Amino acid sequence: MPLLQAQALSRSFGSTRALADFNFSIERGEIVALMGANGAGKSTFVKIISGVLPADSGSVTFKGQAFAPATPAEASAAGVVTVHQSTDLVGIPGLTVGDALLLNRFVDRKQPFFASRGRVRREAQAMLREAGFDLPVDRDFAELSAAERQLVAIARGLADKAELLILDEPTASLSATESRRLYAALLDLKKRGIAILYISHRTADLEALADRVAVLRGGRLVESFARPVNFDLAIETMIGRPLVSARPDARGGAGDPVFELSGARLLPGSHPFDLTLHRGEVVAITGVLGVGKSRLLSAIFGNVAVAEGEMRLAGRAYAPSSPREAVDAGVAMAGEDRHRSSLMPAGWPGESIVATISLPHLHRWYPTGFIQPRREREKAETAIRRLGIRPSGPNTSVWTLSGGNQQKVVLARWEAEPCKLLLLDEPFQGVDVGARHDIITAIRSRNDRATLIATSDPEEALEVADRVLTMDHHTIVQSSRHGDSLVSRHDDGSLTGRHDSRENSSREHA
Amino acid sequence: MTAQDNTPAAKSTTRTDDGIRDILRSGAVFILLAALMIGFTLAQPAFININNLMSILQAVSVVAILGAGVTVTLAVGGFDLSIGTVAASSVMAASYFMIVWGFGAGETVVLVLALGAAIGLLNALLIVRLKVPDLLATLAMMFLLTGLQLIPTAGRSISPGLILPDGSTATGKYDPLFLTIGRSSLFGVVPLPVILMAIVAVALYVLTERTRIGRLLFATGGNELATRLAGGPTDRLKTLAYVISGTLASLGGIVVAARVGRGDVSSGGSLLMDAVAAALIGFAVLGLRRPNVFGTLVGAVFVGVLLNGLTMLNAPYYTQDFVKGAVLVGALALTYGIARKA
Numbered sequence: 001m002p003l004l005q006a007q008a009l010s011r012s013f014g015s016t017r018a019l020a021d022f023n024f025s026i027e028r029g030e031i032v033a034l035m036g037a038n039g040a041g042k043s044t045f046v047k048i049i050s051g052v053l054p055a056d057s058g059s060v061t062f063k064g065q066a067f068a069p070a071t072p073a074e075a076s077a078a079g080v081v082t083v084h085q086s087t088d089l090v091g092i093p094g095l096t097v098g099d100a101l102l103l104n105r106f107v108d109r110k111q112p113f114f115a116s117r118g119r120v121r122r123e124a125q126a127m128l129r130e131a132g133f134d135l136p137v138d139r140d141f142a143e144l145s146a147a148e149r150q151l152v153a154i155a156r157g158l159a160d161k162a163e164l165l166i167l168d169e170p171t172a173s174l175s176a177t178e179s180r181r182l183y184a185a186l187l188d189l190k191k192r193g194i195a196i197l198y199i200s201h202r203t204a205d206l207e208a209l210a211d212r213v214a215v216l217r218g219g220r221l222v223e224s225f226a227r228p229v230n231f232d233l234a235i236e237t238m239i240g241r242p243l244v245s246a247r248p249d250a251r252g253g254a255g256d257p258v259f260e261l262s263g264a265r266l267l268p269g270s271h272p273f274d275l276t277l278h279r280g281e282v283v284a285i286t287g288v289l290g291v292g293k294s295r296l297l298s299a300i301f302g303n304v305a306v307a308e309g310e311m312r313l314a315g316r317a318y319a320p321s322s323p324r325e326a327v328d329a330g331v332a333m334a335g336e337d338r339h340r341s342s343l344m345p346a347g348w349p350g351e352s353i354v355a356t357i358s359l360p361h362l363h364r365w366y367p368t369g370f371i372q373p374r375r376e377r378e379k380a381e382t383a384i385r386r387l388g389i390r391p392s393g394p395n396t397s398v399w400t401l402s403g404g405n406q407q408k409v410v411l412a413r414w415e416a417e418p419c420k421l422l423l424l425d426e427p428f429q430g431v432d433v434g435a436r437h438d439i440i441t442a443i444r445s446r447n448d449r450a451t452l453i454a455t456s457d458p459e460e461a462l463e464v465a466d467r468v469l470t471m472d473h474h475t476i477v478q479s480s481r482h483g484d485s486l487v488s489r490h491d492d493g494s495l496t497g498r499h500d501s502r503e504n505s506s507r508e509h510a
Numbered sequence: 511m512t513a514q515d516n517t518p519a520a521k522s523t524t525r526t527d528d529g530i531r532d533i534l535r536s537g538a539v540f541i542l543l544a545a546l547m548i549g550f551t552l553a554q555p556a557f558i559n560i561n562n563l564m565s566i567l568q569a570v571s572v573v574a575i576l577g578a579g580v581t582v583t584l585a586v587g588g589f590d591l592s593i594g595t596v597a598a599s600s601v602m603a604a605s606y607f608m609i610v611w612g613f614g615a616g617e618t619v620v621l622v623l624a625l626g627a628a629i630g631l632l633n634a635l636l637i638v639r640l641k642v643p644d645l646l647a648t649l650a651m652m653f654l655l656t657g658l659q660l661i662p663t664a665g666r667s668i669s670p671g672l673i674l675p676d677g678s679t680a681t682g683k684y685d686p687l688f689l690t691i692g693r694s695s696l697f698g699v700v701p702l703p704v705i706l707m708a709i710v711a712v713a714l715y716v717l718t719e720r721t722r723i724g725r726l727l728f729a730t731g732g733n734e735l736a737t738r739l740a741g742g743p744t745d746r747l748k749t750l751a752y753v754i755s756g757t758l759a760s761l762g763g764i765v766v767a768a769r770v771g772r773g774d775v776s777s778g779g780s781l782l783m784d785a786v787a788a789a790l791i792g793f794a795v796l797g798l799r800r801p802n803v804f805g806t807l808v809g810a811v812f813v814g815v816l817l818n819g820l821t822m823l824n825a826p827y828y829t830q831d832f833v834k835g836a837v838l839v840g841a842l843a844l845t846y847g848i849a850r851k852a
Contacts, residue, residue, distance in 0.1 A: 303739065327741035335739050342739070344732040347799055350725060351732075359729060360740040362722035369721045413740075 009058035036216035081157030093142035098124035147178035255279030264309030284465035292474035383412030404435020550819035587731030594782030600763025605773025626760025668773030692768030
């Protein structure tokens with residue numbers, strides 16, 4: 001008998017069917033990965049079984065009994081525990097790891113009122129022994145790495161007698177070594193009979209962990225792949241069309257230098273480096289979190305100052321003191337985390353696709369100051385066609401779009417007017433494989449500008465760029481041409497960059 | 511899988527429900543306003559008299575003018591607590607300019623408006639340059655002005671024949687032309703303050719809803735980082751908002767001064783709260799759930815109609831603040847609680 005079984009589960013949001021007759025089961029000691037583009041129904045399913053949303057119809061059985069939790073607390077009391085993507089919320093900076101582990105016990109009124117240090121330490125250690133993790137109980141939660149925070153969240157779930165553990169993109173902010181540490185912990189739990197439902201966009205994760213990959217599309221389970229999983233086929237099933245060669249074709253020689261950076265120090269005391277970008281060239285910078293990729297892009301965009309160094313744009317001295325000056329000079333940047341850096345909040349003026357695209361161009365499009373809706377609508381419609389965005393209209397809110405389509409809108413913003421240099425910081429965050437493909441095609445179809453992309457995923461870098469640079473400690477340490485292999489494929493299936501040995505460098509909180 | 515999967519959930523209910531709820535949500539304030547007016551007319555037929563309606567509008571004109579300024583600062587994600595005292599200081603300044611310095615109406619109006627703009631600029635300097643949080647900066651400015659306006663006259667109200675701190679007697683008087691701002695009517699029907707209110711409302715409506723500056727003002731309030739990264743001059747936009755707010759507050763002060771014809775130290779006491787309430791009630795108008803100039807105007811009129819009607823029905827004056835508060839609580843509940851679920 002499966003541990004959890006869902007039969008003919010359906011859930012609609014307005015006219016959208018997020019889940020349609022969805023059937024699924026998971027056994028004890030099994031790791032099942034859910035794969036699907038944004039909007040395929042993965043998170044709707046997870047929300048139903050974790051008590052966040054009710055289903056419209058269909059049934060779920062857990063340990064042979066009907067299971068319809070009304071709240072997340074009810075689900076975790078029954079043994080279905082969800083560990084969310086952002087683990088910052090698991091604990092509180094300033095409190096210890098032990099406090100973080102016992103946080104939900106503090107809320108429980110049945111627990112003793114006084115919580116002495118000794119008792120917290122004892123109980124936290126018992127919890128960690130139970131989970132089989134080794135974590136420093138007395139350390140400040142803020143000092144933990146992202147992987148350790150995941151472990152704290154998982155340990156807390158296990159202490160609640162979890163039998164089914166749901167992990168949502170657990171490795172999204174982890175380095176390769178941290179990910180491997182998490183894999184080991186998860187495989188250990190699997191041996192103890194705990195079922196794990198795993199959601200991830202990273203094939204490396206799935207290769208290392210999944211017994212079975214369940215592919216969702218349009219709210220249905222379209223196919224299950226048993227181990228060893230053919231990932232190309234799984235991805236094609238997921239996006240519903242064949243993958244054209246993922247690696248970019250080599251293109252003709254790059255044009256004249258567009259942007260030159262010489263003797264640059266990003267921080268006082270960091271090692272100086274040079275960087276030249278040519279017209280028609282797509283260059284990617286990789287490196288783990290916090291090595292200065294974002295800082296470099298922000299400096300070129302005039303949002304932070306470089307400690308030292310000279311910049312030239314199209315042969316002229318270029319020293320922007322604000323993004324405004326950078327935009328006027330012909331430099332564009334789509335920042336990391338589009339929700340924070342590019343989009344207006346839902347329900348606020350400027351949330352429509354049209355207004356999102358037109359924001360930087362208002363003074364050029366409307367020199368008299370008065371908005372003429374037709375002009376921006378035409379621009380938006382052009383972009384929607386070119387990038388294959390699927391909205392119900394250009395005045396639709398960006399918040400009704402999937403992550404991939406949102407990212408296309410952000411790209412469309414900066415393609416609406418010609419620019420000399422386009423900077424993209426983590427453009428594939430939360431973007432499914434299909435949309436990523438469209439975005440890469442769009443980026444690579446332009447020859448009239450230079451493009452610089454920062455990404456912490458070496459696989460993505462190879463996929464999009466003509467030339468890949470590697471950063472470490474705020475300087476460029478390595479450069480490779482198209483065709484070179486920057487990453488090596490390990491026997492265990494994980495991908496790591498050559499900079500792996502130094503990846504525990506300090507994290508950036510800029 | 512990320513947060514945006516949530517958004518369809520926020521908009522989900524069945525279709526027919528949506529239609530009715532949409533109308534209720536966007537029209538609630540108007541339906542209530544119509545009901546109030548019908549109710550008051552039935553109870554007291556004099557209510558619907560054109561002169562009474564004009565007196566309602568005249569009574570709310572200052573609040574609506576200040577509320578428009580509040581709306582603009584709310585749009586950039588700020589808040590201006592100093593507007594009430596800017597208006598009060600403007601009453602004092604206008605009186606002082608005319609009575610002590612003997613200025614005419616033209617000079618007085620220009621100087622007082624410039625004073626309001628300057629205070630707005632000072633607020634902006636604190637907020638944009640020194641990075642003082644909006645509420646704290648404008649609260650401090652409020653305090654400063656409350657005290658400052660007392661100093662030139664040693665705490666006395668200003669009227670002709672004022673005895674100055676040095677013992678001399680002021681010789682000036684209110685310019686009759688200045689008084690027409692507050693006391694005359696167009697065609698004997700529409701009071702001049704109502705016309706000023708209409709001009710301000712139309713101008714700011716066009717500015718905020720129809721121009722790129724308006725788009726950028728709202729963008730700054732919605733996501734300042736995104737606006738700056740899109741090349742928007744966020745510092746200048748915020749400065750503009752506070753200057754507009756200060757200038758409109760001083761315009762409100764001019765209207766008050768021209769109506770009462772003296773510089774009363776205690777004038778403008780409830781203006782800040784009334785203007786903020788109008789702007790917040792405006793969130794519920796049309797179901798926009800955001801600051802909007804039209805809504806602010808409707809909010810001010812709504813409160814004015816209610817107070818006028820209740821006064822006609824002999825409700826005691828001391829219940830007024832309670833009524834305003836109740837309307838505000840109701841409007842906020844409508845905006846955030848009930849409408850959100852639709």
